[in-house]
Amino acid sequence: MNPRQSQALYRERIALAVAAIVREPLADHTLHSLAALAHFSPFHFHRVYLSVTGETVAATIRRVRLAQATRQLVRTEPSVTRIGQDAGYDSPQAFSRAFRQFAGASPLAFRQRLQAGPVVSLETLPALHIHALRHVGPPATIAHTQRRLRLLLGQTPVRARLGLAWGDPEQGEDFVYYAGAELATPLPPTPDVQTLSILPGLYAVHTLTGPYTQIGAAISALYATWLPQSGYEPENRPVLEHYLNSPRDTALAALQTRLMIPVRALGALEGAGA
Missing domain, CATH: 3.20.80.10 (Regulatory factor, effector binding domain)
Known part of the structure; x- marks a missing residue:
């Protein structure tokens, strides 16, 4: 197997783990369960994951959950509080803080901006x-x-x-x-x-x-x-x-x-x- 084929195989196997996170962002994803999906040893999986994706597993989970929240905020329902709960945050304050870091605006401001209509x-x-x-x-x-x-x-x-x-x-x-x-x-x-x-x-x-x-x-x-x-x-x-x-x-x-x-x-x- 040449280096290009080897790199492609690494990416494909790590993609299986990322797909599992995207499919069920609120599931209890552990390094062992994700390593098994990607067919890597759990002892080395996280370093391989970081080298391929450029971020930790925890960062991917957090990003996917918040990205899911941005899609929910396009609609007028559910409430911001409910969206935060769906993203795995225990309080509106924790969700608002994480979302502001992620999107550059509070969840409410982000929703209002979307509902105002884009300039086209x-x-x-x-x-x-x-x-x-x-x-x-x-x-x-x-x-x-x-x-x-x-x-x-x-x-x-x-x-x-x-x-x-x-x-x-x-x-x-x-x-x-x-x-x-x-x-x-x-x-x-x-x-x-x-x-x-x-x-x-x-x-x-x-x-x-x-x-x-x-x-x-x-x-x-x-x-x-x-x-x-x-x-x-x-x-x-x-x-x-x-x-x-x-x-x-x-x-x-x-x-x-x-x-x-x-x-x-x-x-x-x-x-x-x-």
Whole structure:
């Protein structure tokens, strides 16, 4: 087995443990139970997990629970107190403190911001040719796929760092994600990095300020609150995430991400066929 195959096997086995956490974030996940899922010795599992994911098991569990809370806050119910209890916090104060650290705002302020409705513009983008690495594993480990792409590209000049998503991350197998980069100098495809061509078209664009963990909730809010009243409908191109800065040199609360949903005028397809 060559080094690339060995690394892929490590990632696949650790992904089994992460998937178990995502599937049941409130379960009593122990190092022994997760090590068994990943087929590693419990004595070495945590170091392997940390090396592959870049965080501890406890940090993953905490992050997944709080990410789940952001999705619940998109809706008007349940209450903030109940959401905190569902996330495993014994008191509203403890939940509010942890959530503020995670999302840069209190749960109530986060919910109010979502309910106020996102600021959206419409932009027509040209065709895009993206060097991309397909994500393998649950959505919670997307950051690690982005990190792998940076390592694979090395010192190659990058015009834009992107995420490309097809489907809903809540629907498991129907969700496909690529970490992508628009390069100043094209590179030949490799066994890992391939070239994706995205057709030109119209996008609904919202700029999110805050941690990447808010992206899922922000996109859900766009679909739930903006799209039904907009006069537009989704088109069959990927949702794009354009990362304007980087957590390597920017505070989490100051991260900016352009979220771009491909759209067309409502009923345009029927009109074209008439």
